[in-house]
Amino acid sequence: MQSRQPVLEDMRRRILSWDESGDGKALFLRCYMRMTENMLSAIEQHEFNDPAWVSKLLNHFADYYFVALRAYESTPNVAPQVWQIAHDAAVREDVLPIQKLLLGVNAHINYDLVLTLDDILRAEWASLSDNKRTQRYADHCRVNQVISRTIDAVQDEILEPAMPALSILDVIMGPFDEFLISKLVASWRETVWKNAESIWVLDDQDERTRIIRQVERDTISTARSICSNE
Template sequence: MNVSPVAPQPHRKSSSNKVHLHETKAPGDLGPIQLDDVLWNPVDAEQALEGLEKILGRLNERNDSRAIFLDIYAIVTRRVVHLLSAPGAGGFLEPQWLSHLTGRFAEEALIAVRDSLRQLPLPTAAWRFATHYPAAGLTRPFQDALLGVSAHINHDLGMVVYDNIAHQSPPVDTRKMARYRHDYFHVNEILRQCIPECLDLLAERYNCTSTRLALRVPFSRPVMEKAVMQMLIVWRQRVWDNVVGMLEAQSPEEIQAIVERVRTTSGRIAQALTADKAFWLTLRGSAPPFSLTLAPEAWPDVKLPAPEPVAKVTPLAS
């Protein structure tokens, strides 16, 4: 089945019933995670930060590793909110556009985490890796962070930017497109400023042994910061190229081809980030999660709870 990036308002259906993650219990018997009051569909940067911080706090209370990426994401979103409210809007040419885009972009990550908490199967491989692996404790903190960042950039970002630009009325002209491009790449400066805090977060709050050891090597911090930033630059440049490609496409089939390439590429990156886990599973004689068509419950060591059996009703004897 084809997946269109232009489906109107994905994930916007909501239920009036309260939803709790009944299978997740906190230390000290804090009870289930409450999900019904989280702002899952933010419309701007401030609402995005509100939604992120609320679910982030609840995940951290339970030592749930799905919090790690959201904590990284909150650092960046907090910086965006601060700059957009400052004089000159932090150098952005279209601050309202960026704020709206930030809200819509955050919705994708929030919904992915929410659906994983509800134990719903996620349609994209990148987000299955980024949620189920941390939840099952199969990955280290730096991998949890990278898996979330990759899924959000390599899968979500291009779809959100394309959907926003392609459906504006009147259509975006060359001048407006140049301003959007400026703001899109200006975000790189925010990312550059946030990387040191993100590394400290992994090493200190999440006690990531790999990050702590790497930072102890003399002169390693600037090298690590530069390497991470270069990776983000490459990823975000490819995303923008995909956006332009979809906007210039001459047919729905051309757009769909780019969508499928994005889905495959983001999934392959997730596989690469968890290659060490796949290697050890192979040594143990288990099949590594290399097939993107596998449902989450078919992955090694990642098991979703079986549905509770329906009680049979025995008719009363007459």
């Protein structure tokens, strides 16, 4: 299994640099690093039907984040628009930390994950048995459990220090607020699978491009909804 340690170290270096400069992009990346660590633990503990496949997916998924980030750092308007929105908002003081986090999650899940699944599954789908296809989807869904376990720690250790009022909400609502976020992300990921599947089964490149562009428009619309109170 390919080591993810270099990527985790890259995440840590970037977080440290951004913390020192007061760059708000550290918020999402800190949460993403925690999720990546928890995914690695789940893979090592054989929580998935095919740990090697999930590891490959995890690697490729992270690549999309870093490619978009490097594009944004080099020439911002070359990066995917949904990441432009997320990274622009990350350094603004009038955007709440919870909004910054959700903007990053929206970009990475609703856009990047569609492309990741298409890249990985388009190459193998036709040759997979029905049982293997079911296992791929089951492993995709099982990630939701890791996300759910991660959300409470993210709220307590990352969001609350950045947004103290959230601790009051947590006391009032208990685990209900984490449940709502988990349900939201699980709903997004279900739509992601359907969107990706509608792409990877196609041979017509024009039709594939049309659907990908629609996915991008929908993700941008979600980003604007997240920031609708700005």
